[in-house]
Amino acid sequence: MVLVFHERVGQGGRRISPFSWRIRYAFAHKGLDPEIVPTRFVDVERIRGLSGQHYVPIIEHDGEVVHDSWSIACHLEDRFPDRPSLFGGDAGRGAARLVNIWSDSTLGSAMRRQIYGDFVWVIDPGDRAYFRRSREAVLGATLEDYSADRDEHLPAFFEACAPLERALLEQPYLAGAVPAYVDYVVFSVFQWARVGSPRDVLAKPDGMDGVRAWRARMVALYDGLGDRFPLYPLQNIGSNGRAALQE
Numbered sequence: 001m002v003l004v005f006h007e008r009v010g011q012g013g014r015r016i017s018p019f020s021w022r023i024r025y026a027f028a029h030k031g032l033d034p035e036i037v038p039t040r041f042v043d044v045e046r047i048r049g050l051s052g053q054h055y056v057p058i059i060e061h062d063g064e065v066v067h068d069s070w071s072i073a074c075h076l077e078d079r080f081p082d083r084p085s086l087f088g089g090d091a092g093r094g095a096a097r098l099v100n101i102w103s104d105s106t107l108g109s110a111m112r113r114q115i116y117g118d119f120v121w122v123i124d125p126g127d128r129a130y131f132r133r134s135r136e137a138v139l140g141a142t143l144e145d146y147s148a149d150r151d152e153h154l155p156a157f158f159e160a161c162a163p164l165e166r167a168l169l170e171q172p173y174l175a176g177a178v179p180a181y182v183d184y185v186v187f188s189v190f191q192w193a194r195v196g197s198p199r200d201v202l203a204k205p206d207g208m209d210g211v212r213a214w215r216a217r218m219v220a221l222y223d224g225l226g227d228r229f230p231l232y233p234l235q236n237i238g239s240n241g242r243a244a245l246q247e
């Protein structure tokens with residue numbers, strides 16, 4: 001079997017993409033061990049040539065190329081039905097799709113505001129100018145200005161997290177007793193923040209104990225998958241990690 005995962009990477013081999021993280025966890029859940037092709041933003045022609053579009057992640061599976069993380073998750077579920085299920089059936093797949101859309105819009109936007117000023121420094125140095133140009137054009141602001149008043153936006157972030165907290169005080173995983181794709185999708189946003197900022201978005205507030213404990217459980221899954229690659233450098237660098245990432 002040929003199974004290849006084109007995964008977004010950043011500075012120093014960091015795994016910087018929430019979309020790629022959820023697929024990494026999906027592979028681990030299915031017990032699959034794909035060949036990894038680390039992919040920078042400058043590698044766009046390889047991605048375009050294979051998939052006809054420029055977003056990562058993509059996978060190759062026995063001659064078939066699949067792009068978009070949701071389509072990849074569905075592909076893995078449908079092609080590997082005898083392995084542990086990512087969705088737990090059709091109803092679970094439908095609910096996971098809703099969570100996926102909510103996570104990429106509401107939660108993802110709130111998280112982006114919290115981390116973007118730091119995040120640019122975990123992008124590979126050769127990708128940073130493209131990243132900055134393309135994102136700042138969409139935001140209409142510099143990455144730093146966009147995140148400058150992030151503290152004022154923290155209440156909105158916690159408001160977005162409130163349903164997660166309520167659920168996670170009642171059950172260990174968003175999917176219930178055991179983790180499934182909904183957990184990987186939502187966790188990928190928190191993992192994006194762990195890799196992309198020296199500041200822990202869950203450090204301050206009371207009332208996020210459930211989310212905090214769940215995040216630790218998610219990091220520990222699959223032999224500590226969430227800690228397998230470097231995070232934002234926190235040591236010997238004062239209050240943020242930029243100095244250690246600038247090159």
Ligand SMILES: N[C@@H](CCC(=O)N[C@@H](CS)C(=O)NCC(=O)O)C(=O)O
Pocket residue numbers: 008017019041054055056057067068069070134
């Ligand atoms: N809907 C897609 C989104 C993937 C996505 O946005 N990927 C970004 C970040 S890793 C990307 O590849 N961007 C390419 C670019 O900005 O040129 C998915 O779920 O896979």
